[in-house]
Amino acid sequence: MAKRNCRPPGLNLDKTxxxxxxxxELADLRRHLRTVDESALLNFAATxxxxxxxxxxxxxAARRATSERGTGAGASRIVTGTxxxxxxxxxxxxxxxxxxxxxxxxxxYAAALGTIPALVDKGDTVILDKLAHASLIDAxxxxxxxxxxxxxxxxxxxxxxxxxxxxxxxxxxxxxxTESIFSMDGDTAPLRELVELKDRHGAWLLVDEAHAxxxxxxxxxxxxSEAGLSSxxxxxxxxxxxxxxxxxxxxxxxxxxIDWLVNRARSFVYSTALPPGVIAASRVAVDLARGPEGAALxxxxxxxxxxxxxxxxxxxxxxxxxxSAIQPLICGEAAAALSLAVALRERGFLIPAIRYPTVxxxxxxxxxxxxxAHASKEIDAxxxxxxxxxxxxx
Ligand SMILES: *Cc1c(COP(=O)(O)O)cnc(C)c1O
Numbered sequence: 001m002a003k004r005n006c007r008p009p010g011l012n013l014d015k016t017x018x019x020x021x022x023x024x025e026l027a028d029l030r031r032h033l034r035t036v037d038e039s040a041l042l043n044f045a046a047t048x049x050x051x052x053x054x055x056x057x058x059x060x061a062a063r064r065a066t067s068e069r070g071t072g073a074g075a076s077r078i079v080t081g082t083x084x085x086x087x088x089x090x091x092x093x094x095x096x097x098x099x100x101x102x103x104x105x106x107x108x109y110a111a112a113l114g115t116i117p118a119l120v121d122k123g124d125t126v127i128l129d130k131l132a133h134a135s136l137i138d139a140x141x142x143x144x145x146x147x148x149x150x151x152x153x154x155x156x157x158x159x160x161x162x163x164x165x166x167x168x169x170x171x172x173x174x175x176x177x178t179e180s181i182f183s184m185d186g187d188t189a190p191l192r193e194l195v196e197l198k199d200r201h202g203a204w205l206l207v208d209e210a211h212a213x214x215x216x217x218x219x220x221x222x223x224x225s226e227a228g229l230s231s232x233x234x235x236x237x238x239x240x241x242x243x244x245x246x247x248x249x250x251x252x253x254x255x256x257x258i259d260w261l262v263n264r265a266r267s268f269v270y271s272t273a274l275p276p277g278v279i280a281a282s283r284v285a286v287d288l289a290r291g292p293e294g295a296a297l298x299x300x301x302x303x304x305x306x307x308x309x310x311x312x313x314x315x316x317x318x319x320x321x322x323x324s325a326i327q328p329l330i331c332g333e334a335a336a337a338l339s340l341a342v343a344l345r346e347r348g349f350l351i352p353a354i355r356y357p358t359v360x361x362x363x364x365x366x367x368x369x370x371x372x373a374h375a376s377k378e379i380d381a382x383x384x385x386x387x388x389x390x391x392x393x394x
Contacts, residue, residue, distance in 0.1 A: 051373025052245030114265030186326030
């Protein structure tokens with residue numbers, strides 16, 4: 001029976017949101033979830049840089065662990081205890097990253113969200129590189145610490161910020177947060193200079209290796225390890241969901257850091273552990289990445305990057321080309337990036353248009369990601385399409 005509602009009508013949820021969605025659409029910023037028929041499209045969008053997500057050894061390990069232990073972990077590790085396979089994965093990650101210990105989270109996003117607020121609070125300061133990933137920004141905001149941003153990779157600006165903070169704040173902690181390979185530009189942070197700077201100012205450093213893990217260094221441990229800086233970066237973050245082909249995130253660091261996160265990282269404490277299949281696949285992925293097969297896949301990826309650069313239409317070659325697997329093709333306005341992405345899709349290539357707020361306004365781009373699994377002729381086909389689209393439009 002309908003009762004008279006005496007409260008004021010208020011805002012209708014759907015109407016409110018439909019208006020907001022229409023505004024996004026108008027600005028070419030609306031995102032849609034699309035079904036992807038992968039078999040029909042050449043995928044230059046994934047971050048499965050070594051092709052490990054389709055590796056038979058990972059699939060078999062996941063299948064076996066799932067048959068033996070089931071599809072779900074059942075509860076948080078604080079509640080049910082830790083499966084020995086998870087500890088084995090964490091030991092593997094710690095050894096690989098040349099750290100005392102590691103802790104696995106349900107995603108990279110969850111690793112950031114749990115870790116930064118566990119380390120800093122009101123009265124402290126987090127300083128982020130301007131291009132830091134959304135997970136790091138959200139985590140910094142959640143922490144309640146004062147937020148500062150320095151222009152991308154500009155360490156003189158960071159230095160000035162650190163000096164100002166040390167004169168105005170007394171005992172507060174300062175945490176610097178950056179990435180080793182930046183997710184939307186594929187460029188590199190000046191890690192050695194960063195480490196020297198943060199040591200000089202007594203700050204802590206968190207480096208997100210989401211796009212470097214399994215890809216740099218003789219064992220694939222990442223850029224920090226390749227630079228010989230493992231002992232000097234306090235907090236190393238990464239994900240199992242990119243080059244390692246599975247899902248999950250991790251933090252590697254000192255034993256006290258990891259023990260503290262077990263107690264205080266809320267996204268760890270209050271979230272269900274990763275399923276056995278994911279843990280098993282990740283253990284195989286780390287082994288593979290550290291060994292000769294990993295080295296061969298990395299070499300293959302580098303060949304693909306070089307091939308892509310060599311065949312790229314001249315117009316884009318004028319941009320600073322990234323040396324990593326992430327290749328941004330800057331288009332400017334969102335509409336330009338979108339229409340290029342649509343044209344490429346019609347020709348059989350899956351390449352995302354990356355728009356505000358993921359990247360700055362007027363810096364919309366296509367983000368091509370290369371993988372060791374791409375065949376040479378697929379890279380060539382992409383370059384031919386890019387050239388033909390480009391010449392038809394200019
Ligand atoms: C993808 C990504 C994350 C989040 O990792 P997920 O495991 O996908 O949640 C964190 N940082 C960076 C730089 C990323 O690109």
